[in-house]
Amino acid sequence: MRNLDITTLRSFVAVADSGGVTRAAGFLHLTQSAVSMQLKRLEEMLGLPLLDRSGRSIALTASGEQLLVQARRMVALNDEVITRLTDHAYEGEITLGVPHDVVYPVIPQVLKQFHAAFPRVKVRLEACYTRELKEQFTKGDCEIILTTEIGVDQDGERLCTKPLVWVGAPGGAAWRQRPLPLAFCRHCLFRGSVIDALDGKGIGFDMTVDTESDRTIEATVSADLAIHAMIEGTQPPYLEVIDHGGDLPGLPSQQINLYGGGAGTGEVRETLVNLLRHAFCDTPVARLRAG
Numbered sequence: 356m357r358n359l360d361i362t363t364l365r366s367f368v369a370v371a372d373s374g375g376v377t378r379a380a381g382f383l384h385l386t387q388s389a390v391s392m393q394l395k396r397l398e399e400m401l402g403l404p405l406l407d408r409s410g411r412s413i414a415l416t417a418s419g420e421q422l423l424v425q426a427r428r429m430v431a432l433n434d435e436v437i438t439r440l441t442d443h444a445y446e447g448e449i450t451l452g453v454p455h456d457v458v459y460p461v462i463p464q465v466l467k468q469f470h471a472a473f474p475r476v477k478v479r480l481e482a483c484y485t486r487e488l489k490e491q492f493t494k495g496d497c498e499i500i501l502t503t504e505i506g507v508d509q510d511g512e513r514l515c516t517k518p519l520v521w522v523g524a525p526g527g528a529a530w531r532q533r534p535l536p537l538a539f540c541r542h543c544l545f546r547g548s549v550i551d552a553l554d555g556k557g558i559g560f561d562m563t564v565d566t567e568s569d570r571t572i573e574a575t576v577s578a579d580l581a582i583h584a585m586i587e588g589t590q591p592p593y594l595e596v597i598d599h600g601g602d603l604p605g606l607p608s609q610q611i612n613l614y615g616g617g618a619g620t621g622e623v624r625e626t627l628v629n630l631l632r633h634a635f636c637d638t639p640v641a642r643l644r645a646g
Contacts, residue, residue, distance in 0.1 A: 357400060358409055361433045364426040366393040367405065371423050375413055449627060452481040452488040452500035455540075455569050456589065457611060461634045469627050482620065484542040484556055492614050499615035499628060501635075503544060503586065506605060514635040517587045519545055519606035521597040527579035532596045537570045538564035538581035549584050550553045552604040584612075611635050 369379035370390065376450050379388045398405050401564040413422060441443045453462055459478075464501035466478055481491065492500045507513045523530050530595075535553065537560050539546045563581040564572055576583045577593045586609050591594065597603065616628040 356547070359400075359429065361395075361430060363393045363397045365430050366390050367397055367419075368423065368426050368430055370394065370406070370413065371415055371419070371555050376461055376646075380531060387428055438476070439473065445623060447498065447623070448477045448479055449562035450479045450481055450497045451627070452483070452497040454485050454488065454503050455482050455636075456503060456586065457501060458482050460521075465627070465630045465634050468630055473623055474627055478627070484540070485544050486542060489614070497615070499625065499631070501631065502612045502614065505548070505609060507612045508614075510586060510614060512616050514611045514613055514632060516610045517589075517610050518608045519584045520587045520590075521547065521582055521599060521603050521606070522585050522590045522594045523574065523582040523597045524577050524579035525593070525595045527582075527597075529576075529579050530582050530599055530603060534561040535568075536561050536563040538562075538566075538569050538575045538582040538583050540569065540572065541543055541565055541567060545606075547606050549633055556604040558604070626632045 365484060366379060366383060366385070369382050372377055373379045373382060373620045376387050376394075380390045383390065394406065401418075403418040405422060407414040407416050407419075413507075451462075462480065466480070467536050469476075481488070481497055485504060488497060488502060489499040501514075501619050502511070521530065529536055535558055537549070539549070539562065564575045566572060568600070572581075572583055572595070573591065575581050582597065583594075584606055585594075587596075613628070613631060615624075616632070618625075620628070
């Protein structure tokens with residue numbers, strides 16, 4: 356196995372860019388003989404002539420031209436790795452706020468990808484309700500937030516739009532009961548829309564579960580003691596969309612929005628924002644989970 360040396364490749368690129376060994380040596384802060392030796396060692400290792408020395412100036416051979424493209428990439432990648440691992444600009448902390456119902460499984464995937472790119476930048480994940488997240492964003496406590504809303508504010512960015520759907524236990528019958536048993540979090544933004552939809556169709560309801568816990572809602576609904584509303588395709592495997600045949604009202608659409616994704620925020624933050632955009636715009640929403 357033969358391995359190319361980055362220092363040697365850097366000298367080769369410098370000679371190609373400057374048009375000669377003398378200028379390259381000055382740029383690299385090396386002696387001319389050191390640069391010449393590196394070029395000779397590179398040619399011997401490859402077994403190919405890389406420089407045409409027949410003229411007054413040094414020119415690249417066909418092999419040299421081919422190597423130059425890859426050498427630039429290898430040197431640039433080397434420098435990028437070193438910079439990201441040692442530069443203080445790639446250290447710090449970013450606070451990311453996400454509603455409970457869209458944390459899994461997309462956010463763990465985003466955090467894993469971001470950590471691989473910037474291992475010395477800590478992302479502090481804040482999971483709570485949209486209202487609280489927007490308050491924290493306004494106060495500057497969160498640099499980036501996702502929200503689930505009917506619309507989007509002027510400083511926000513819509514990532515995707517999906518309708519709300521009724522969900523219940525697989526094969527369950529709670530949705531047939533009257534008054535209709537519901538399970539919702541007290542601060543859920545969906546709650547008001549659901550109640551308005553039921554009132555509009557004249558369907559009485561009983562708030563069977565009024566809680567702060569998404570887990571309590573999931574447990575109650577999966578036991579067929581109540582029903583719930585989620586963004587389409589986000590229900591966990593132990594719940595299913597209710598095929599009510601029109602006996603329950605249709606529900607409005609919800610948007611997953613992004614705040615804090617403006618330009619000019621720096622490479623680190625822009626990378627996290629782009630990962631979130633890609634995850635929610637390109638990932639099928641059916642792979643998300645909501646509570």
